[in-house]
Amino acid sequence: VVDQIRLWQIEGERMKTTPGFLFKDFASEWDFQDTARYAEELGILAWKDSKRRLMFATRTEQIVDYLKRRGEQQAVGRKV
Amino acid sequence: MPRVNKGVLVECDPSIKAILLKIDQDAGHAYIIEDLDESTLVVKEQKLADLKHQLDAVLRKTSMQEREEESSGDDDGDF
Numbered sequence: 001v002v003d004q005i006r007l008w009q010i011e012g013e014r015m016k017t018t019p020g021f022l023f024k025d026f027a028s029e030w031d032f033q034d035t036a037r038y039a040e041e042l043g044i045l046a047w048k049d050s051k052r053r054l055m056f057a058t059r060t061e062q063i064v065d066y067l068k069r070r071g072e073q074q075a076v077g078r079k080v
Numbered sequence: 081m082p083r084v085n086k087g088v089l090v091e092c093d094p095s096i097k098a099i100l101l102k103i104d105q106d107a108g109h110a111y112i113i114e115d116l117d118e119s120t121l122v123v124k125e126q127k128l129a130d131l132k133h134q135l136d137a138v139l140r141k142t143s144m145q146e147r148e149e150e151s152s153g154d155d156d157g158d159f
Contacts, residue, residue, distance in 0.1 A: 018089040025083045
C-alpha cells in the first residue's frame with residue numbers, strides 16, 4: 001500500500017502539461033523571430049526553438065490577428 | 081502564415097519521455113504531434129489521459145519487475 005501511495009505521489013510530478021498551440025513552418029527566420037518576440041511580450045510563449053523554427057504558445061487568437069495585421073501592413077508598404 | 085496545431089505541451093524527465101515515445105510508436109503514432117527536445121513534446125489533447133494511463137501501466141510493471149528482482153536477489157543471498 002505504501003508503494004502504491006508513493007507511486008501516485010510521483011505521478012503528480014511526472015509530467016508538466018500545458019494546453020496550447022504548436023506553431024510551425026514559418027516562412028523565414030525573420031517571420032519566426034518576430035512572431036516569437038510578439039508571443040513573449042504577451043506572456044503566452046511557453047517554448048521555442050529558433051533553429052527548428054518551432055514555438056508553443058498558450059493562446060493563438062492574438063498571434064493570428066497580429067500576423068494578419070502584419071501581412072496587411074507589408075502589402076500596403078509594397079504598394080507605397 | 082505558419083501552421084498552427086492545437087495540443088498539450090508535455091515537459092518531463094528524459095527517461096519518462098523515452099517511455100512515451102515507445103508507447104506512441106507501438107500505437108502507430110496515435111499520441112504525439114511533435115517531438116520538441118530531450119524533455120519536451122506536444123501531445124494530442126484528446127489523447128493525453130489515455131497516454132497517462134499507458135505510462136502508469138508501464139511504470140507499474142517496471143517497479144513490479146524491480147521488486148521481483150530485488151526479492152529474488154535476496155533469496156540468492158540467503159542460500
